Amino acid sequence: MSERPLHVAVTGLNATDNPAPGVAVIRALRDADPSIRIIGLGYDALDPGIYATDLVRDVFLLPYPSQGLTAFWSRLEYVHSKLGIDVIIPTLDAELPAFLDLEPKLRALGIKTLLPTREQFTLREKGRLAQLGAKSGIRVPATAVVNTIEELSRVHFSVPYPMYVKGLYYGATLAMNLEDATHAFYKVVAQWGIPVVVQTQILGEEFNIVALGDGEGGLVGAVGMKKLMLTDKGKGWAGITVRDPALLEVAQQFMSATKWRGPCEIELMRDKLGHYHLIEINPRFPAWVYLSAGAGLNLPYAAVELAQGKQPNIGTDYKVGTLFVRISIDQIASITDFQNMVTTGEVSR
Amino acid sequence: MSSATHLKDLALSDTGFVFDPYTGATFTTNATGLAILQALREGLGRSAIIDRLRERFDVHGDLESDITEFYQLLRQHGVVPPNFTGTEK
Numbered sequence: 356m357s358e359r360p361l362h363v364a365v366t367g368l369n370a371t372d373n374p375a376p377g378v379a380v381i382r383a384l385r386d387a388d389p390s391i392r393i394i395g396l397g398y399d400a401l402d403p404g405i406y407a408t409d410l411v412r413d414v415f416l417l418p419y420p421s422q423g424l425t426a427f428w429s430r431l432e433y434v435h436s437k438l439g440i441d442v443i444i445p446t447l448d449a450e451l452p453a454f455l456d457l458e459p460k461l462r463a464l465g466i467k468t469l470l471p472t473r474e475q476f477t478l479r480e481k482g483r484l485a486q487l488g489a490k491s492g493i494r495v496p497a498t499a500v501v502n503t504i505e506e507l508s509r510v511h512f513s514v515p516y517p518m519y520v521k522g523l524y525y526g527a528t529l530a531m532n533l534e535d536a537t538h539a540f541y542k543v544v545a546q547w548g549i550p551v552v553v554q555t556q557i558l559g560e561e562f563n564i565v566a567l568g569d570g571e572g573g574l575v576g577a578v579g580m581k582k583l584m585l586t587d588k589g590k591g592w593a594g595i596t597v598r599d600p601a602l603l604e605v606a607q608q609f610m611s612a613t614k615w616r617g618p619c620e621i622e623l624m625r626d627k628l629g630h631y632h633l634i635e636i637n638p639r640f641p642a643w644v645y646l647s648a649g650a651g652l653n654l655p656y657a658a659v660e661l662a663q664g665k666q667p668n669i670g671t672d673y674k675v676g677t678l679f680v681r682i683s684i685d686q687i688a689s690i691t692d693f694q695n696m697v698t699t700g701e702v703s704r
Numbered sequence: 705m706s707s708a709t710h711l712k713d714l715a716l717s718d719t720g721f722v723f724d725p726y727t728g729a730t731f732t733t734n735a736t737g738l739a740i741l742q743a744l745r746e747g748l749g750r751s752a753i754i755d756r757l758r759e760r761f762d763v764h765g766d767l768e769s770d771i772t773e774f775y776q777l778l779r780q781h782g783v784v785p786p787n788f789t790g791t792e793k
Contacts, residue, residue, distance in 0.1 A: 560727065580728070595728045596728075597727060598725055598726070599727070600705075625727070
């Protein structure tokens with residue numbers, strides 16, 4: 356009788372021009388161990404990753420966490436009862452609070468995760484970057500949280516223009532003056548609600564790091580990347596691995612200061628003097644994480660190993676100068692799969 | 705990081721493609737530019753580089769200003785520090 360393969364559930368199967376990281380995580384896991392049974396967890400019947408039949412056999416739709424924790428938990432329990440989940444890797448910012456709440460229940464069912472603690476999760480929030488900077492020694496641009504237009508009108512005393520006006524989860528609009536900022540403020544509030552984060556613009560080049568923390572202050576691995584091409588939404592469409600010791604030092608500082616457990620993406624600006632300024636920490640793998648596997652440091656697989664309590668054996672080095680270049684392709688999908696996703700929210704192939 | 709280390713770590717191809725592993729920047733340069741970069745990696749100073757260019761290429765006139773302009777491009781792209789003059793041995 357053959358041994359049961361590892362069952363890993365991965366969320367975030369949207370793969371449009373602003374893709375979720377799920378498909379990239381799945382590809383990295385497949386590269387490392389093709390025997391892993393991947394269980395895709397999507398939110399929409401047309402999430403493109405659902406139809407990537409060469410990557411994922413079983414897919415289930417989840418209710419949005421905003422519909423309530425009970426429905427979300429009940430669906431996860433159902434998936435577990437059907438297939439058995441060994442490890443779950445959430446990849447979306449907005450679902451992480453739900454997974455943090457459910458972590459004890461998941462553990463009780465034997466489902467392993469690699470999540471930060473609530474305290475770690477909160478510390479890296481956009482509105483707390485100054486606190487994080489002070490704790491870690493990482494440079495952070497002037498940043499503040501505003502809840503009202505009155506606060507916004509005074510904030511330039513501490514956060515000078517030009518500034519970015521950001522939602523708590525997503526989006527950033529550059530404002531040169533109060534008029535721009537007011538317009539952006541209302542847009543963010545309409546989409547994401549309050550609070551709104553404002554951050555002084557740092558001129559320079561953007562760099563990103565995907566990193567994995569062991570939860571004890573150690574950096575399991577990190578890959579630095581410079582975007583080479585952006586979409587009109589400012590998302591990386593092509594990028595290249597880089598290695599500047601000062602860049603990777605930021606990842607180490609972040610891990611030491613927060614004892615971060617799990618994956619994250621660190622977004623930085625490099626000014627003309629070569630100093631790195633922390634813009635944002637995303638508490639999950641980025642959509643470009645397959646580059647880490649392509650460059651020889653498979654961080655998603657290391658995360659799965661860590662979640663199982665194993666010591667990842669991925670080394671520390673990666674190939675500098677490895678590129679990713681995204682492509683849009685039309686997948687041919689079966690109507691049976693689509694109808695199953697629409698009617699029952701699940702498919703097994 | 706010293707400019708010598710930075711220059712040594714540049715990936716130079718024979719076709720003139722240059723990749724800076726620290727910044728991810730890529731450039732293309734002609735054969736003369738490539739020869740200057742290789743000479744800088746060897747630690748040659750400005751006059752030695754000029755001698756080498758005269759040896760390898762059919763050049764006439766003032767090379768000083770061409771080299772000054774090339775160094776300016778290197779500074780502009782962060783390949784060498786802002787105070788780099790290329791006179792060190």
